[in-house]
Amino acid sequence: MTHQFPALSSGQKRELQEIALRIVTPGKGILAADESVGSMGKRLNQIGVENTEENRRQYRQILFSADDRINSCIGGVIFFHETLYQHADDGTPFVKMIKDRGITVGIKVDKGVVPLAGTNGESTTQGLDGLSERCAQYKKDGANFAKWRCVFKISEATPSKLSIEENANVLARYSSICQQHGIVPIVEPEILPDGDHDLRRCQYVTEKVLAALYKAMSDHHVYLEGTLLKPNMATPGHSCPTKYSAEEVAMATVTALRRTVPPAVTGVTFLSGGQSEEEASVHLNAINNCSLVKPWTLTFSYGRALQVSALKTWRGHKENESAATEQFIKRAEVNGLACQGKYTGGGDSESDQIYVANHAY
């Protein structure tokens, strides 16, 4: 450890940093369209659409054929493997459609969660086998960033030390491999909102998880400037009886990040978790208006929070496609404003009336 054996050349580092910067250009965020076949099933089921490869293709086409308005608010799109090799009706590969409009193509590379024996229902994430070869191929096929999701849950006894260390380690291994192939790793240590814990508890757990993550990243010699972080916001659990304002959520989130995320990390692209479209935008906006110093870009990497209305409008009917695309564009533009702290719509009087402490101690 006392001698450095450089993992990357200056040229490789520069490429990675530039990709990361391009994805989180001010005003831009990520469309997470990487739902696995199983996850797409859940989405399509709810709108009465059969989960076929053709339906999944048509649905992604609705998103990818949005007009130029999204060029200024979408910096990257995360693909699922199947989608990376699908085409539009006119034969244009989806990858080309996205790349041609100056949007960076990303690919989900993990292979889902698996149980950690001896824990209280905790998991790690698999997908490291052959990851190097897969990254090399994805890079050839147009991808410049990747995403890997780990999952934690809050309860009396969790997350455990094992779960935190194991997931931090696997995220760092994944990152290291990606960077070797010119792929910017988005690191996603999602702490689920399930439970009745309060905001403070989520903030505390988020701080512990992120501290472990960045220690692992350092140990694995990952080049931080060429990475992005996709964390949960600090929020109360779903069944927590206490209500919090958007400003309190923002303050807890920014404080947790300030205590753990080195400034070298190029950007933080929040997941939306179970938040509604509007909630996710309002929270992102409050985060960007938080008065504490925030040395990284703070933007979105939303799946459901960009697509729920689009899905509901589509319902599988060709004649609804245009309207569905419009719903998506609307959310994209709103989040484009929110990631600059400029979203003025959707405010609720609640947030004005609750006293907001100047710091989340």
Add this chain to the structure above:
Amino acid sequence: LSLPPSLPRRTQRLCYEQKKELQEIAERITAPGKGILAADESTGSMGKRLNPIGVENTEENRRLYRQLLFTADERMDACIGGVIFFHETLYQNADDGTNFSQLIKDRGIVVGIKVDKGVVPLAGTDGETTTQGLDGLAERCAQYKKDGADFAKWRSVLKISDNTPSELAIMENANVLARYASICQQNGIVPIVEPEILPDGDHDLKRCQYITEKVLSAVYKALSDHHVYLEGTLLKPNMVTPGHSCPQKYTNEEIAMATVTALRRTVPPAVTGVTFLSGGQSEEEASINLNAINTCPLGKPWALTFSYGRALQASALNAWRGERDNEKAAAEEFLKRAEVNGLAAQGKYESTGDSGAAGQSLYVANHAY
């Protein structure tokens, strides 16, 4: 982390008021344009300072010397946010009977105290050390707080060689720094965390940067594990420099870029301030490098200032040479360095010396990759 049900949730956690107090102290010390006078040389170290100027290392001489620094005129108040004391000095008085700690406090400068008890060997390593001083530290902190101290300092030492710093040295020193920090905060004392990587050796700038990154990463993981409130701490690191016997020369901008890059990769923004040690640097070198650090174009979310010992006192000691008649002139030398560093901490110092000239013709990369 996820607490067992039997343990009360908030055992000994800092309450809101305690955190607020710690953060405010840290902010006061590193207010814009201000830094720290490290006047905490142990008796042994003072001997090394007084010897070269022909002054006997007596308690009275040490008192006279610290007095001339502490009674420097009001120019000091604008550029010195804190003074680190050695234990003996905290209980000494000026000629007029005023206690030194009170004297400094009355000028609006925060009083600090060195609390470690020196390095001890780590068996089985290649000459590496850890630092002792945890025994009874809680009680000592409580007493120091009563006696006027609001911050403390603890120095750990690491060295670069073929086999060092080892995993053990890094882990052990990070852990002991975190324990010290935790105890201080329980007693309303802001801990300055000093993981000094010595400049001895022939390693180049990149190697020092690499090792600094590894050490600081371990330090902040330990601080997190020990539940230390980062906003109520300060970091006192080495600047990233080539080893003393490294044949290659670097510009101040390269040193600044390497230093800021290392910090950006490891120090969370919540840390209120970074107060560099000067190590073996000359007075001017330490100022020019601090200035270059503050003008480095990368984002720097913490205060970046000085906590200098020799780099504030070398000229003063030389001017004093133990003579009462030289006291004013000696204080003037100290004030000069203090003001220069106050400017450097804001990136406003324009050196008139030629020590920086060598760097002007060399191409400086925009980033230290």
